[in-house]
Amino acid sequence: MDVHGRDLRYFVAVAEELHFTLAAQRLFISQPALSKQVRLLEKALGADLFARDRRGVRLTPAGEALLPHARRVLEAWAEARAALEQARATEETRLVIGMSTSPGRGGMLPAVRSRLTEAHPAAVLELRQVGWQDPTAGLADGSSDVAFVWLPVADRRRYRWIVMAAEPRHVALPSRHPLAAKDAVVMADLVDEPFLALPESAGALRDFWLAADERGGRAARIGAVVNNPDETYEALVDGRGVCLVAQGNATLLTRGDVVTRPVTDIGACNLALAWRADDARPLVRAYARAAAGYARAVAAPA
Amino acid sequence: MDVHGRDLRYFVAVAEELHFTLAAQRLFISQPALSKQVRLLEKALGADLFARDRRGVRLTPAGEALLPHARRVLEAWAEARAALEQARATEETRLVIGMSTSPGRGGMLPAVRSRLTEAHPAAVLELRQVGWQDPTAGLADGSSDVAFVWLPVADRRRYRWIVMAAEPRHVALPSRHPLAAKDAVVMADLVDEPFLALPESAGALRDFWLAADERGGRAARIGAVVNNPDETYEALVDGRGVCLVAQGNATLLTRGDVVTRPVTDIGACNLALAWRADDARPLVRAYARAAAGYARAVAAPA
DNA sequence: GACGTCCATAACCCATGGTTATCACAGCAG
DNA sequence: CTGCTGTGATAACCATGGGTTATGGACGTC
Numbered sequence A, B: 001m002d003v004h005g006r007d008l009r010y011f012v013a014v015a016e017e018l019h020f021t022l023a024a025q026r027l028f029i030s031q032p033a034l035s036k037q038v039r040l041l042e043k044a045l046g047a048d049l050f051a052r053d054r055r056g057v058r059l060t061p062a063g064e065a066l067l068p069h070a071r072r073v074l075e076a077w078a079e080a081r082a083a084l085e086q087a088r089a090t091e092e093t094r095l096v097i098g099m100s101t102s103p104g105r106g107g108m109l110p111a112v113r114s115r116l117t118e119a120h121p122a123a124v125l126e127l128r129q130v131g132w133q134d135p136t137a138g139l140a141d142g143s144s145d146v147a148f149v150w151l152p153v154a155d156r157r158r159y160r161w162i163v164m165a166a167e168p169r170h171v172a173l174p175s176r177h178p179l180a181a182k183d184a185v186v187m188a189d190l191v192d193e194p195f196l197a198l199p200e201s202a203g204a205l206r207d208f209w210l211a212a213d214e215r216g217g218r219a220a221r222i223g224a225v226v227n228n229p230d231e232t233y234e235a236l237v238d239g240r241g242v243c244l245v246a247q248g249n250a251t252l253l254t255r256g257d258v259v260t261r262p263v264t265d266i267g268a269c270n271l272a273l274a275w276r277a278d279d280a281r282p283l284v285r286a287y288a289r290a291a292a293g294y295a296r297a298v299a300a301p302a
Numbered sequence C: 001g002a003c004g005t006c007c008a009t010a011a012c013c014c015a016t017g018g019t020t021a022t023c024a025c026a027g028c029a030g
Numbered sequence D: 001c002t003g004c005t006g007t008g009a010t011a012a013c014c015a016t017g018g019g020t021t022a023t024g025g026a027c028g029t030c
Helices: A005-018 A022-025 A031-045 A061-093 A108-119 A206-211 A229-237 A247-252 A282-299 B004-019 B020-029 B031-044 B061-093 B108-119 B205-211 B229-238 B247-252 B282-299
Strands: A052-053 A056-059 A094-099 A124-129 A146-150 A160-166 A169-174 A194-197 A222-227 A243-246 A257-262 A269-278 B050-053 B056-059 B094-099 B124-129 B146-148 B159-167 B169-172 B194-197 B220-226 B243-246 B260-263 B269-276
Touching: A005 A022, A005 A061, A056 A061, A056 B061, A061 A094, A061 B061, A094 A282, A094 B124, A094 B146, A108 A124, A146 A206, A146 A282, A160 A194, A160 A247, A160 A282, A160 B229, A169 A229, A169 A247, A194 A229, A194 A243, A222 B260, A229 A257, A247 A282, A247 B229, A269 A282, A282 B247, B004 B061, B031 B282, B056 B061, B061 B094, B094 B205, B094 B282, B108 B124, B108 B282, B146 B282, B159 B247, B159 B282, B169 B229, B194 B243, B205 B243, B269 B282
Parallel strands: A094 A124, A094 A146, A194 A222, B094 B124, B094 B146, B194 B220
Antiparallel strands: A052 A056, A146 A269, A160 A269, A169 A243, A169 A257, B050 B056, B146 B269, B159 B269, B169 B243, B169 B260
């Protein structure tokens, strides 16, 4: 039913040489091995491919019929290998960058990219938006190679990261909300408000954006679950609740009828560039280095 | 370097099912065997073809790249098998009839053919002239399936035959030869003449046409070696010697300046239809039966 | 008649491709 | 939380396959 590609190579070699010993040398195997394999092929196909007699080796009609097809099979396989090689090459230069929301922040992405391309000019970067269900922005299921994520990261041992920015947390409110009248708020103002929450699957990150550790032990009331900036905006103007937001992401929500106010007494939030700890691919590590270099440069400008 | 076609089938099956257990059932092998083979294929290619995780089995970019090519290889192989099958089918209906000189003799060939086509309407007969170097007219090297030959046949055990015609032997002479004046000659007239002989490779048949057994122990003088009717005619008019010829073949030589005369005191010659004893193919045996039927009919006409 | 060439065969060895039994893990019902 | 179900991976085992070297037998050559 099937053949081994090797057997076809052997067949073609003998058909070309019309000489088992020479063909065997060309194939770097012993002559008996070649004889045996060709015989087995003939047996498997149920037809003699070569007529061997005193005068030498000739192709039978069946062999003549097979030869061009055997060449085509081998050629198709060679193309398959070439396609694989091609795929591997593009895979080596492609880097998928996952992100939950635009990292933005004054050209961070282009800056890191330009640092990367110094070392890897052939790199092709691909940006990918990932819903908030996945706090790793695609690292977990392999759909991203590196990702801009908010700390804390789910599994400390499976991932490594570099903090790219630390920002105070603000609260986003409908503009008609009583607290909107104040310039800044404290957590105590918010503990009784319903909150918009990340999906359950976001795990520790959900708690972080609910400020669960800063409520003095009182559980948050969940007004709605939101999966992306658009849903969040709609839920805010709809009065379903309020939510915390990184200072740098405030503009994603303040489109109209929504305002943000600093929350002065809770910890900052950290945007990080993360990658899988077991991912040793050069391009991944190079991107991480580029990001670290950028982060250092921003922290201590010349 | 090479692949086994089977491995490609396995790969395609898994790529289609995206489910090892189901694919294994479709392939009628156990699931572990399939897992193992696919892993080995991946290892051999140096690239993962499937991403297996909780969410199930998916193709990697490398797998995506390989899939269409794998299908093409399998398709090319299927075509190869079809071509082989085709070759075998035509081989089963083709019969090569070898002959040293035209058997002629009043439509013997068409008569046998019409008997054969009663049983094998699809048979395709192919006539093939074989030089006199090969007394088996191509049976020995397989280039003929059946052959019209003159007895004796070289190796009595490798061949079987049916006598199709028994004819007296004549002698062919240049028309200016003294013996041409007689109506018939006896062997004693010829023992001192130079003879035209078949090639050495004709073996016993060479001796037969030299009438070696009818010379009373005196060896023949060889005037020339001839390989076909044209050479024979030229050698005769050139005066290189004389030669024996079957009565039914006399017209091949008597074109002008050559005459034939009966040799009254030597044995007849027998034209036979021969085939390889180990050749059990239906078409060969059927042709032999057709020939035998024709020979009987001629011997005992209704 | 000894020798060289060429393909086939024999005896042997280890890698391969298959089997069954079992594990590890996620998803889910109770 | 527990146990069941369904998934792919792993382990242990066995027969076959694809290779090796050594040898045989048929032909052609000097």
